[in-house]
Amino acid sequence: xxxxxxxxxxxxxxxxxxxxxxxxxxxxxxxxxxxxxxxxxxxxxxxxxxxxxxxxxxxxxxxxxxxxxxxxxxxxxxxxxxxxxxxxxxxxxxxxxxxxxxxxxxxxxxxxxxxxxxxxxxxxxxxxxxxxxxxxxxxxxxxxxxxxxxxxxxxxxxxxxxxxxxxxxxxxxxxxxxxxxxxxxxxxxxxxxxxxxxxxxxxxxxxxxxxxxxxxxxxxxxxxxxxxxxxxxxxxxxxxxxxxxxxxxxxxxxxxxxxxxxxxxxxxxxxxxxxxxxxxxxxxxxxxxxxxxxxxxxxxxxxxxxxxxxxxxxxxxxxxxxxxxxxxxxxxxxxxxxxxxxxxxxxxx
Numbered sequence: 001x002x003x004x005x006x007x008x009x010x011x012x013x014x015x016x017x018x019x020x021x022x023x024x025x026x027x028x029x030x031x032x033x034x035x036x037x038x039x040x041x042x043x044x045x046x047x048x049x050x051x052x053x054x055x056x057x058x059x060x061x062x063x064x065x066x067x068x069x070x071x072x073x074x075x076x077x078x079x080x081x082x083x084x085x086x087x088x089x090x091x092x093x094x095x096x097x098x099x100x101x102x103x104x105x106x107x108x109x110x111x112x113x114x115x116x117x118x119x120x121x122x123x124x125x126x127x128x129x130x131x132x133x134x135x136x137x138x139x140x141x142x143x144x145x146x147x148x149x150x151x152x153x154x155x156x157x158x159x160x161x162x163x164x165x166x167x168x169x170x171x172x173x174x175x176x177x178x179x180x181x182x183x184x185x186x187x188x189x190x191x192x193x194x195x196x197x198x199x200x201x202x203x204x205x206x207x208x209x210x211x212x213x214x215x216x217x218x219x220x221x222x223x224x225x226x227x228x229x230x231x232x233x234x235x236x237x238x239x240x241x242x243x244x245x246x247x248x249x250x251x252x253x254x255x256x257x258x259x260x261x262x263x264x265x266x267x268x269x270x271x272x273x274x275x276x277x278x279x280x281x282x283x284x285x286x287x288x289x290x291x292x293x294x295x296x297x298x299x300x301x302x303x304x305x306x307x308x309x310x311x312x313x314x315x316x317x318x319x320x321x322x323x324x325x326x327x328x329x330x331x332x333x334x335x336x337x338x339x340x341x342x343x344x345x346x347x348x349x
Contacts, residue, residue, distance in 0.1 A: 001182035006151045009183045010040040010116075010172070013155035014078065016187040017162045018048055021076060024162055025052040027067065028080030028116075037080050038177055040116075060089035064115075068098050071113045076162055084117035084171060085131050098167040099142030110165040114158070119261060120173040120211060127297035132262035134209075135271070137169045138239035144168045144192055145238040149213035151181040153236060156190030164192060171238075173211040173261065195242035197249070201231030204255040204319050207246055207272055209235040212259035212291075218312035219319060228323050238268055246272060247280045256288040257318045259310070264292035286325070289318040 004012065018024045026041055032055050036042025045053040056063045060081075067077040081087050087094075098111045119132045138145045144166050148154040154172070161168035198213060199220055208216040213234045220230040231249055235241065250256055256276055258269035269290035276288065291314045299308055317328030 001184060003180045004151050004155075004183040005177065006148075006154050006172075006179045006181075007038055007040050007177040009151035009155040009181075010158060011043050012183070013158040013187075014041065014044050014162075015047060017159050018044060018052065020187065021162075023074060024076045024078065025054075025070075026078045026080065027054055027056050027063065028082075029056060029058060030082060031055060031080050037082060037116075037118075038174075041080060060086055061093055064090040064093040065097070067113050068093060068101075068111055071111045072101070072109055076112045076114070078114045078116065078162060080116045082118055083129050084119050084133050085128055087115070087117055087133065090115075091136075094137075094143065094167065094169075095140050099140045102142060102166070111167050112162075112165045113167045114161045114164075114170060115168070116158075116170045116172060118172050118174050120175050126300040130298045132171070132210075132260075132293075134169075134171050134238050135262055135267045137171075138268065138271075142166065143239065145171065146192060146236065147171045147173075147210040147238055148190075148236070149176065149208075149210050149234050151179065151183050153190050153234075155183055156188050157192070157236065159187055160189035160192055163189065168192070171210065175211055176214075179214070190236065193237045193240040193242060195233055195235050195237070195245045197231060197245070198234045199230070199232040201229040201253060203229045203253055204257060204323050205231050205233060205246070205249040205253045206257045206259060206315060206319060207233045207235060207249075208259040208315075209238060209268065210261050212261055212310075212315070215310075215312040216259050216315050219316035222312065222316045223319055223323075226320065228319065230319055235268075241268075241272070241275075243275055243279070246276065250276055250280050251283045254283055254285040255319075255322045256284070257291060257315065257322060258288070259291040259315050260293075262292060263295050264290050265295045267292050286322045289322055291315050291318050 031041040032045045101111045146157045148157045206216045216232045258272045260267045260269045273288045320328045
């Protein structure tokens with residue numbers, strides 16, 4: 001199968017969804033500029049023009065209301081936010097209208113709107129431009145939340161989200177945009193609400209989403225050197241969550257670590273552990289652990305960024321402690337808290 005970059009898969013999925021359904025259109029700040037949201041909307045604008053791919057004013061709440069209105073009239077809007085931080089300005093429309101419309105209408109009308117939002121660090125993005133807000137969106141019934149970790153899922157989940165009759169928040173990590181992977185040429189869907197086992201294992205389950213999936217796979221490689229076999233789950237969808245796949249994995253491995261891109265407090269790690277404890281507690285042979293960002297705003301300087309953002313080292317350390325019951329500092333590779341700068345990261349911002 002041919003290989004595509006993550007951003008190319010998003011672009012192709014969007015184009016194929018628009019080719020298949022004339023009701024699909026794209027709106028967002030910068031979707032029609034020369035960069036086209038890191039090139040994910042550039043080709044769609046070239047093909048379909050400004051009638052179906054167009055810029056919007058910086059009035060997020062009002063424009064979200066317009067998109068909801070369009071969806072109620074039979075359209076399928078795709079809204080794009082280059083940073084999910086500014087989606088906080090849309091929450092009244094998303095939470096009190098889009099998420100509730102199916103319920104308050106007794107199922108007689110739907111809001112098939114897809115909102116693409118970008119998360120993650122760039123270079124010193126700081127407290128207001130690098131937050132991961134998936135737990136906020138997942139808290140509200142009626143909204144679906146997906147977090148593709150691979151180019152294959154980036155395309156398949158986007159197409160599935162656009163075709164779904166519920167409002168869907170698709171959260172993309174900017175550090176995944178240059179990742180490559182196999183992607184079919186034909187349109188396809190990755191079902192919403194279905195997780196996948198990325199790597200089978202016997203000693204511990206590592207449940208992860210978005211960028212933390214690739215970090216978990218690196219951690220699993222490191223753990224294998226210490227005779228620890230880690231099973232890595234890619235959650236794919238945060239809401240609704242694939243509880244049964246998580247429970248089945250914990251029944252096999254008897255241990256759990258959850259890796260998230262957001263803050264630890266009130267995050268998806270706490271939710272997953274709560275569900276595991278409430279349903280398969282008897283299978284656990286050790287307390288579960290969370291790997292997430294510390295409960296402070298993101299810093300700007302590179303030295304503090306290296307301390308703030310968790311990765312494969314922290315995941316491996318947590319898994320080692322859960323399995324062995326020993327401090328992870330016993331492993332030499334985890335004894336220094338500062339990981340190297342990501343010198344090979346060139347974008348997007």
